[in-house]
Amino acid sequence: MQLLVCGGTGCNDLQSEAILDNLRLELEANALENDIQVIKTGCFGLCKLGPIVKVMPDEIIYTKVNPDDAREIVTEHIMKGRKVERLLFTDPITKKTISKAGEMNVYKKQLRIVLRNCGVIDPENIEEAIAHDAYKALGKVLTEMSPEGAIKIIKDSGLRGRGGGGFSTGLKWEIAFKNKSDEKYVVCNADEGDPGAFMDRSVLEGDPHSVLEAMAICGYCIEAGKGLIYIRAEYPLAVARLKTAIKQAREYGLLGNNIMGTGFNFDIEIRYGAGAFVCGEETALIHSMEGLRGEPTVKPPFPAESGYRGKPTNVNNVETFACISPIILKGAEWFSSIGTQKSKGTKVFALAGKINNVGLIEVPMGTTLREVIFEIGGGIQYGKKFKAAQTGGPSGGCLTEKHLDLPLDFDNLIAAGSMMGSGGLIVMDEDDCMVSVAKYFLDFTVEESCGKCAPCRIGNKRLHELLEHITKGKGTMADLDRLRNMSLVIKDTSLCGLGQSSPNPVLSTLDNFHDEYVAHVTTKKCPAGKCRDLMEYFIISANCVGCTACARVCPVNAITGERKEPHLINPSICIKCGACMEKCKFDAIIIQ
Amino acid sequence: METIKSPADLEKSKAAILARMHGKEKTRIRVHMGTSGLASGAKEILEFLTLELQKRSIDADIIRAGDLGYCFAEPTIEVKRVGEDPLVFGNVDKQKADEIIEKYIKNGEYVDGILPVNYRTI
Numbered sequence: 001m002q003l004l005v006c007g008g009t010g011c012n013d014l015q016s017e018a019i020l021d022n023l024r025l026e027l028e029a030n031a032l033e034n035d036i037q038v039i040k041t042g043c044f045g046l047c048k049l050g051p052i053v054k055v056m057p058d059e060i061i062y063t064k065v066n067p068d069d070a071r072e073i074v075t076e077h078i079m080k081g082r083k084v085e086r087l088l089f090t091d092p093i094t095k096k097t098i099s100k101a102g103e104m105n106v107y108k109k110q111l112r113i114v115l116r117n118c119g120v121i122d123p124e125n126i127e128e129a130i131a132h133d134a135y136k137a138l139g140k141v142l143t144e145m146s147p148e149g150a151i152k153i154i155k156d157s158g159l160r161g162r163g164g165g166g167f168s169t170g171l172k173w174e175i176a177f178k179n180k181s182d183e184k185y186v187v188c189n190a191d192e193g194d195p196g197a198f199m200d201r202s203v204l205e206g207d208p209h210s211v212l213e214a215m216a217i218c219g220y221c222i223e224a225g226k227g228l229i230y231i232r233a234e235y236p237l238a239v240a241r242l243k244t245a246i247k248q249a250r251e252y253g254l255l256g257n258n259i260m261g262t263g264f265n266f267d268i269e270i271r272y273g274a275g276a277f278v279c280g281e282e283t284a285l286i287h288s289m290e291g292l293r294g295e296p297t298v299k300p301p302f303p304a305e306s307g308y309r310g311k312p313t314n315v316n317n318v319e320t321f322a323c324i325s326p327i328i329l330k331g332a333e334w335f336s337s338i339g340t341q342k343s344k345g346t347k348v349f350a351l352a353g354k355i356n357n358v359g360l361i362e363v364p365m366g367t368t369l370r371e372v373i374f375e376i377g378g379g380i381q382y383g384k385k386f387k388a389a390q391t392g393g394p395s396g397g398c399l400t401e402k403h404l405d406l407p408l409d410f411d412n413l414i415a416a417g418s419m420m421g422s423g424g425l426i427v428m429d430e431d432d433c434m435v436s437v438a439k440y441f442l443d444f445t446v447e448e449s450c451g452k453c454a455p456c457r458i459g460n461k462r463l464h465e466l467l468e469h470i471t472k473g474k475g476t477m478a479d480l481d482r483l484r485n486m487s488l489v490i491k492d493t494s495l496c497g498l499g500q501s502s503p504n505p506v507l508s509t510l511d512n513f514h515d516e517y518v519a520h521v522t523t524k525k526c527p528a529g530k531c532r533d534l535m536e537y538f539i540i541s542a543n544c545v546g547c548t549a550c551a552r553v554c555p556v557n558a559i560t561g562e563r564k565e566p567h568l569i570n571p572s573i574c575i576k577c578g579a580c581m582e583k584c585k586f587d588a589i590i591i592q
Numbered sequence: 593m594e595t596i597k598s599p600a601d602l603e604k605s606k607a608a609i610l611a612r613m614h615g616k617e618k619t620r621i622r623v624h625m626g627t628s629g630l631a632s633g634a635k636e637i638l639e640f641l642t643l644e645l646q647k648r649s650i651d652a653d654i655i656r657a658g659d660l661g662y663c664f665a666e667p668t669i670e671v672k673r674v675g676e677d678p679l680v681f682g683n684v685d686k687q688k689a690d691e692i693i694e695k696y697i698k699n700g701e702y703v704d705g706i707l708p709v710n711y712r713t714i
């Protein structure tokens with residue numbers, strides 16, 4: 001028998017160490033320490049109910065366990081085989097107590113469709129993929145379905161593009177199918193330029209065949225013979241695994257001529273990007289593949305009419321493609337039963353920032369932000385307070401405390417002033433300054449703007465300058481209006497999605513954290529204490545014993561005072577390096 | 593390997609692969625080697641496991657897989673003992689890997705650092 005105790009960061013704050021100790025002591029007291037193992041585990045993703053103790057092999061889960069409960073668990077459950085009822089979880093809906101992990105609805109909030117094989121199969125061995133049903137959907141489509149039939153399934157499934165726009169994938173395929181041409185292309189967008197996002201990389205590294213198979217299915221549906229994967233050269237491992245996968249698929253007759261003896265020909269090539277964010281925009285991506293500058297052009301014409309080499313081209317994101325085979329095999333109804341009314345299926349998020357369980361998760365659409373951050377994500381690091389979460393990367397906006405119970409889907413996020421984007425989710429805590437966050441994203445867009453059109457090239461630069469001004473304490477209330485007006489003009493007049501969305505981080509922080517902006521421009525204070533120029537180091541004379549340690553460490557001699565007398569910092573000399581504060585043993589130095 | 597000439601062929605080859613995989617039931621270890629795993633030292637763990645299992649005459653399959661998404665606990669490995677549910681261990685260094693071999697792989701005894709499965713899959 002084993003007792004598993006959750007040692008995830010969230011539960012650790014709630015005394016999981018003490019529970020471990022007490023369980024061991026109780027077992028020893030009953031001479032059971034050699035028969036029963038006490039094991040510390042990682043997070044169960046049940047932080048709301050923590051600390052958790054799971055009894056194996058019975059699979060009984062105890063929730064909200066106290067160190068004092070150890071005795072009862074040992075004497076009742078272990079020794080007498082009786083469950084400790086009061087520690088079992090009560091289902092909020094049925095009001096019944098549930099003991100088995102598998103029966104807990106709240107347990108396992110994640111559902112893996114896109115990541116179904118990631119971490120499971122050897123991506124460099126096609127046989128493992130085949131053992132997990134790779135290429136089965138392709139076989140089914142090629143032998144049992146017409147292009148129209150397969151497109152209808154994708155359309156009915158409600159799948160929407162995961163690259164950011166959220167356009168219906170079935171509809172996109174239908175348009176490409178209807179545009180007749182002797183030459184058509186299927187393009188997989190694996191550019192993934194958002195800072196903090198790595199969903200697509202993980203899929204390509206863990207399960208490349210899922211993407212290859214779906215591209216071939218798309219090729220059959222839109223009557224294209226050639227697929228191109230546009231991937232950034234900064235993803236060497238993903239590139240290597242894709243190459244291996246393509247080679248093996250060709251050897252097995254699953255790519256190339258006469259696939260599975262059906263007469264259908266389809267082959268895939270890799271094209272490299274140099275890691276420019278704007279090249280993720282589909283028209284820029286196509287130009288880049290053609291050897292031209294990676295600059296967007298006006299749509300229409302959409303790629304489905306005139307794309308690569310002027311031919312009808314269907315561009316989809318990696319994650320979109322990874323959904324295709326399960327939809328074909330399990331049906332449109334299955335897929336559309338998952339998610340919300342207008343957003344079907346699951347979404348992969350890359351959790352980053354001040355969150356305990358940094359990493360990739362996949363949840364059904366409609367999962368709330370609270371579930372993502374506080375249950376699956378294990379909560380905020382160091383028990384700090386949640387402040388905001390940025391979705392949609394540099395094109396998105398921030399969600400705040402009032403959005404915690406918002407079901408995450410395409411439309412809700414837009415209504416909340418953010419967007420789904422590709423799935424990066426950056427969590428910020430009370431120590432983050434939202435003006436600086438907006439400035440950080442603007443740094444990125446200014447750097448990544450291709451410079452083709454004036455509103456984006458000049459406007460974003462101006463926005464950035466204004467934010468810089470504000471964080472330096474030189475802003476005024478009028479600047480806040482200027483920020484908003486300029487943002488709206490940039491959004492309205494930019495050529496491509498980059499410029500049209502780049503002011504979003506500014507607008508959403510302005511809306512949600514207006515007081516913080518006001519503090520920066522009126523009282524010249526940064527409430528989070530992040531903006532260096534607005535900080536002042538200050539010595540509390542009551543705490544200062546006059547040890548002179550601070551004065552000696554200050555590199556610019558800004559601190560004066562007699563030995564054994566309270567010292568003083570001269571703010572006009574201080575360069576705010578923080579050295580004195582680190583040195584002070586009496587907590588006499590604070591930031592104001 | 594012959595090329596697959598029809599969907600029926602694909603089924604056949606799947607069956608053959610599965611038979612080959614399950615024919616020789618033995619402990620199966622997956623080392624998660626995506627960018628995130630590799631950056632935290634998964635390659636070293638793979639080499640350590642390969643060498644040590646051989647040294648200690650333990651017959652097990654080692655598979656290189658992609659990442660599971662547990663970036664906060666990389667490197668991670670999954671061990672499936674014959675007839676048991678697989679277990680995933682996080683923050684595996686050489687010392688932990690040694691403990692896993694000695695305790696779990698050899699005797700089925702659990703060791704600290706198990707990452708509970710908190711997802712369903714299709």
Ligand SMILES: Cc1cc2nc3c(=O)[nH]c(=O)nc-3n(C[C@H](O)[C@H](O)[C@H](O)COP(=O)(O)O)c2cc1C
Nearest residue numbers: 161162163189192193280281282316317320497498
């Ligand atoms: C500035 C910018 C960057 C983009 N970057 C990406 C990207 O990295 N990956 C991606 O799949 N789509 C990206 N897109 C969206 C693509 O233009 C396109 O809509 C998408 O690839 C279509 O695939 P989907 O329908 O499967 O989402 C970006 C769009 C813009 C405006």
Ligand code: SF4
Nearest residue numbers: 451452453456496499
């Ligand atoms: S909006 Fe920006 S990135 Fe897009 S075309 Fe104009 S300058 Fe280039």
